[in-house]
Amino acid sequence: MASAPFAVSSSPAASAVLRGGKSDARTGCRVGITRKNFGRVMMALAVDVSRFEGVPMAPPDPILGVSEAFKADQNDLKLNLGVGAYRTEELQPYVLNVVKKAETLMLEKGENKEYLPIEGLAAFNKATAELLFGADNPVLKQGRVATLQSLSGTGSLRLAAAFIQRYFPEAKVLISSPTWGNHKNIFNDAKVPWSEYRYYDPKTVGLDFEGMIADIQAAPDGSFVLLHGCAHNPTGIDPTPEQWEKIADVIQEKKHMPFFDVAYQGFASGSLDEDASSVRLFVQRGLEVFVAQSYSKNLGLYAERIGAINVVCSTPEVANRVKSQLKRLARPMYSNPPIHGARIVANVVGDPTMFGEWKQEMEEMAGRIKNVRQKLYDSLSAKDKSGKDWSFILRQIGMFSYTGLNKNQSDNMTDKWHIYMTKDGRISLAGLSLAKCEYLADAIIDSFHNASAEGLGTATCQ
Numbered sequence: 001m002a003s004a005p006f007a008v009s010s011s012p013a014a015s016a017v018l019r020g021g022k023s024d025a026r027t028g029c030r031v032g033i034t035r036k037n038f039g040r041v042m043m044a045l046a047v048d049v050s051r052f053e054g055v056p057m058a059p060p061d062p063i064l065g066v067s068e069a070f071k072a073d074q075n076d077l078k079l080n081l082g083v084g085a086y087r088t089e090e091l092q093p094y095v096l097n098v099v100k101k102a103e104t105l106m107l108e109k110g111e112n113k114e115y116l117p118i119e120g121l122a123a124f125n126k127a128t129a130e131l132l133f134g135a136d137n138p139v140l141k142q143g144r145v146a147t148l149q150s151l152s153g154t155g156s157l158r159l160a161a162a163f164i165q166r167y168f169p170e171a172k173v174l175i176s177s178p179t180w181g182n183h184k185n186i187f188n189d190a191k192v193p194w195s196e197y198r199y200y201d202p203k204t205v206g207l208d209f210e211g212m213i214a215d216i217q218a219a220p221d222g223s224f225v226l227l228h229g230c231a232h233n234p235t236g237i238d239p240t241p242e243q244w245e246k247i248a249d250v251i252q253e254k255k256h257m258p259f260f261d262v263a264y265q266g267f268a269s270g271s272l273d274e275d276a277s278s279v280r281l282f283v284q285r286g287l288e289v290f291v292a293q294s295y296s297k298n299l300g301l302y303a304e305r306i307g308a309i310n311v312v313c314s315t316p317e318v319a320n321r322v323k324s325q326l327k328r329l330a331r332p333m334y335s336n337p338p339i340h341g342a343r344i345v346a347n348v349v350g351d352p353t354m355f356g357e358w359k360q361e362m363e364e365m366a367g368r369i370k371n372v373r374q375k376l377y378d379s380l381s382a383k384d385k386s387g388k389d390w391s392f393i394l395r396q397i398g399m400f401s402y403t404g405l406n407k408n409q410s411d412n413m414t415d416k417w418h419i420y421m422t423k424d425g426r427i428s429l430a431g432l433s434l435a436k437c438e439y440l441a442d443a444i445i446d447s448f449h450n451a452s453a454e455g456l457g458t459a460t461c462q
Helices: 014-020 065-073 097-109 122-133 152-167 182-187 208-220 241-253 277-284 316-334 340-350 352-381 407-415 432-452
Strands: 021-026 029-035 041-045 147-150 171-177 194-196 224-228 257-262 289-293 305-310 401-402 425-429
Touching: 021 340, 065 432, 097 340, 097 352, 122 147, 122 289, 122 305, 122 340, 147 152, 152 182, 152 289, 152 305, 152 316, 171 182, 171 208, 182 194, 194 241, 194 277, 208 241, 208 277, 241 277, 241 352, 241 425, 257 277, 277 289, 277 401, 305 316
Parallel strands: 171 194, 171 224, 224 257, 257 289
Antiparallel strands: 021 029, 029 041, 147 305, 289 305, 401 425
16 A cells, blocks of 8 residues: 555654654644655655634733732732732731631531532522521512522622523623723623723712713613622722612612622621612612622632622512523533532521621721721821822722722832732732831832823832
């Protein structure tokens, strides 16, 4: 049988050895030489281009990429204020004592690792809904809430986005400007159109309430309005109770669907009830509501990916149908949720003693962040002789502060001062200690006053 005219090798090295040829690393093509018995030499070109040649390199994640850059920095003064994860005063990760107790209890019970139902752990779903709406809320007693355990806040939002895309394909989601960096990714991937409503006012470093109301009023009837239940990310600026009433008025008038992202219940103010008051206001008015929950911050269960999507419906029958379709969407997406974090939450919330201990630890974490916020404000006010009013820092709430620094100023914070943060000027106060407040204040003052110009050069802080 005649030999084949083309030689194909399994690797560039093998091609060179077996065929006497060579590999061109620049083009990804493999060139080999095949000799036939009658002495004629043929050049055999084996082109092995990857099927993935058309896949471009993705840009670094604007939030998680900050931590990667921080780890690579060898400077002793470096600070990571990018990722929203709580740290102790020693800037170390913190596992809540009540979480350790709950895990010990789980080991003692010897519970198995069997699959959960698609909707998740029943005890968790009951506990999380009661925590959000209040145990005595009529919507729970009447069975008008569809609750599914999901993969923390992101997974819950993504599941709801898939539901919107399937059953409200013409609807648009309104998102605050600015918002958490992943919100737009979630709706883009779900192919749900979105637009922005005004929220942040750079002139006051506060809430643009009039712009917010005008944009929600101007949106097509029946739009979904994504709202941050408390501790708005990234600004830390929340509406007042009176402003929440007005927002509810406009949403009700326009027949919009409120969609709350509740990532910080109990972690913002230190009170579970106070941080859920915005959601409860809308529910009390009889509105149908979407609510995504996360336990990453308030229980420190970042890696457990534990949260829930809740949908308040007009009747129990509607709630059952909505739940059935959420389950249908979850099944091909991730099949069923993980059990470990769900059991932790169910144990903590379901046990009066542990529940009390959790509330105490939340108050302590929230209190530490408040103390850091106050110290940063005091340091800025004492050091900055320009007369600039830094009091907006005290009016913000939660783990973040929106400094008002632009991209070049934020770059200066990193390049000169080794302080890592997102480029929109957001800093995580949960990653700051009292001991580092004065250093941070020096960096902010320098960046604010000296690093405004485009194309700013960088220096190194010794």
